[in-house]
Amino acid sequence: MDFIEVTVLAPAELSDILIAELAEVGFDTFEENDAGFCAYTTEDVFNPDAVAEIMSRYEAQGELNYSHRIITRQNWNAEWEKNFQPLVIAERVSVRAPFHPKPEGVEHDIVIMPRMSFGTGHHETTALMIENQLDVDHRGKRVLDMGCGTGILAIMAEMLGARQVLAVDVEPWTVENARDNAAENNCRTIECRLGGVETLADEAPFDLILANINRNVLLEDMHEYARLLPSGKPILFSGFYEEDLEKITAEAERQGLMYQRHRTLRSWVSALYLKA
Known part of the structure; x- marks a missing residue:
């Protein structure tokens, strides 16, 4: 498509x-x-x-x-290679393509080949999610990345010490791309899966959930995220605007997810909640 x-x-x-x-x-x-x-x-x-x-x-x-x-799918590489520039997030995380040199002085270096998937870190929501991830303990945690795109957040999770990461997306080429990017970054704990929340029916609980999708999907599927999250465990949401934060928070609290804090960048939001 x-x-x-x-x-x-x-x-x-x-x-x-x-x-x-x-x-x-x-x-x-x-x-x-x-x-x-x-x-x-x-x-x-x-x-x-x-x-x-x-x-x-x-x-x-x-x-x-x-x-x-x-x-078209076959022209996507040319489009992003023409404009893609390396960047550093929070002065700690480098995001670059394989043809960019590795920078010095950063804690984490992520190599991304987007192909047909979005999620190079240049979009505000991805950068905000990574900034929030840096403040959340991933060590030894089982992590779910919903709407994984290029797999960048799943890769970040493993680099921060996650023991197991499940990356899920509804687009076949996105899942393929996430697998390739995980391999490019020498990741060993990431499973990439095609589908939506219906593929999580038999999953055990997660210690951390990352969901960077969009407002409507977050609202529709939030009950499933809450079901998969034990008490006291965090979830990070993004993919919506500041004006939607109140609506997202209201639904989150209905599902037992308590607002903690959020970051904004050019009207986009990434917010942290804890399961009550």
């Missing part, structure tokens, strides 16, 4: 609103830039009429232009 990229040229204050609107019609990955942003979804989810309707409602609020294109 191919991706759809919608490129939007708009002022910053309008971009934030449009990102929130597009998230409501199936777009789940966004890359902001000086001129606006790019939004991504899969071809089966893309609804051009819904996008056009959103844009028409905001045309009067500022200079606004948009276009879309298909990014």
Whole structure:
């Protein structure tokens, strides 16, 4: 299945609103830039009429232009290699492609080949999750990474001392990519599995759950995450905006997950909860 990229040229204050609107019609990955942003979804989810309707409602609020294109699976490598730059998160974690030199002075060096998967660390939610992971004890823990993408959070979990990591995603090429990235980083504890929460029916409890997906999926599946988490154990959520934190927290508390703290970056959130 191919991706759809919608490129939007708009002022910053309008971009934030449009990102929130597009998230409501199936777009789940966004890359902001000086001129606006790019939004991504899969071809089966893309609804051009819904996008056009959103844009028409905001045309009067500022200079606004948009276009879309298909990014085929075979062209994905060329797309990200053209723009992918290495980065350092929290001055402790390097994220780079295999063709970048290994940096000096960081505790953890993660090598990522994204292919068709999102999750290079450049998106705010991934960076926020990694920052939160650095503050959570992973040593000897059994960890679940839901919506694993490239496997970057699962890799981070093993580097932080997890004894076992289950990385789950609904896209076949994503699971394949996560496996390859785990091997690239010499990981030995990571199992990559295709599917959603239904694949966890017979799983034993986890000591830590990482769920960087999107607001709607988090709300729908939160009861399953809570079921798999013993009392006193942490869960990290991301993939939603500051305006959605109250709704996420309300559902979390209904499921016995107590809010602890959160980080924000350009309106995106990663929040930590503990099972009561």
